[in-house]
Amino acid sequence: MTQNDQQKLTALIVDDEELARKGLAMRLEELGGVDVLKHCKNGREAIEAIIEFEPDVVFLDIQMPGMTGFELISEIQGDVMPMVIFVTAYDAFAVDAFDVHAIDYLLKPVEKERLADAISKATQVREQHSALHEKRKLLDLAVSLTGKSSAAIGELLASGEDLLEQADRLAIKDGSSITFVPVHDIDWIDAAGDYMCVHAKGVTHIMRTTMKELEARLDPSIFQRVHRSTIVNLERVEKVSSHINGEFHLTLSCGSSLKMSRSYKEKVKHFF
Numbered sequence: 001m002t003q004n005d006q007q008k009l010t011a012l013i014v015d016d017e018e019l020a021r022k023g024l025a026m027r028l029e030e031l032g033g034v035d036v037l038k039h040c041k042n043g044r045e046a047i048e049a050i051i052e053f054e055p056d057v058v059f060l061d062i063q064m065p066g067m068t069g070f071e072l073i074s075e076i077q078g079d080v081m082p083m084v085i086f087v088t089a090y091d092a093f094a095v096d097a098f099d100v101h102a103i104d105y106l107l108k109p110v111e112k113e114r115l116a117d118a119i120s121k122a123t124q125v126r127e128q129h130s131a132l133h134e135k136r137k138l139l140d141l142a143v144s145l146t147g148k149s150s151a152a153i154g155e156l157l158a159s160g161e162d163l164l165e166q167a168d169r170l171a172i173k174d175g176s177s178i179t180f181v182p183v184h185d186i187d188w189i190d191a192a193g194d195y196m197c198v199h200a201k202g203v204t205h206i207m208r209t210t211m212k213e214l215e216a217r218l219d220p221s222i223f224q225r226v227h228r229s230t231i232v233n234l235e236r237v238e239k240v241s242s243h244i245n246g247e248f249h250l251t252l253s254c255g256s257s258l259k260m261s262r263s264y265k266e267k268v269k270h271f272f
Contacts, residue, residue: 009119
């Protein structure tokens with residue numbers, strides 16, 4: 001898939017008239033910027049296609065047998081509901097269309113300029129949603145790493161303070177609950193696929209983040225990586241043992257024994 005393909009809007013065309021579906025598809029192809037995933041001839045087909053493909057936008061007729069466009073929207077409202085551009089022969093539903101937050105309302109036969117405007121609007125809305133989604137992800141990560149509330153992080157950002165210097169605990173989500181783990185309680189951290197296992201006071205907490213993010217977050221004078229998948233609290237190290245094969249093992253005050261790879265020995269030897 002090329003970069004241009006990735007930037008295209010993905011779409012469904014929903015209309016009970018085959019000629020209308022084909023005509024709209026031709027105009028969209030001429031304009032570019034839209035990848036039509038499927039044509040649907042009724043509302044039921046459209047619901048199944050929306051769930052299956054999760055398109056960015058649906059070009060939706062209103063007056064269809066069995067289920068109107070408004071009934072379709074009512075039935076599938078939620079996180080999976082894409083943007084809607086109504087394409088209809090009737091102008092009487094325009095107010096109702098914008099009540100359900102339609103991106104645009106196009107009258108048949110669709111003018112090329114109006115269709116281009118509608119595509120532009122939908123593209124802008126998608127970009128805004130994407131930016132908000134990324135902002136939310138970053139905010140969730142900051143909450144997770146700092147243990148602070150969203151409101152507190154917002155205040156810190158507004159004041160220009162460095163978030164990474166603020167936290168003294170990690171907020172670890174487990175379903176609908178959050179456990180706050182003081183950083184000074186952490187014995188060691190190891191990676192398990194896309195998750196980090198945070199070992200603190202005999203309890204293992206599972207955290208969705210990366211080793212690199214945690215390493216950057218923790219005080220390097222206390223926490224050091226001793227293996228590509230392990231960060232240790234140096235204050236917990238009671239013994240360093242060397243083996244014939246050149247490997248080193250760290251014995252922690254909690255009783256755990258961790259392997260230290262030779263590539264990290266030089267980086268941490270001055271701490272002992």
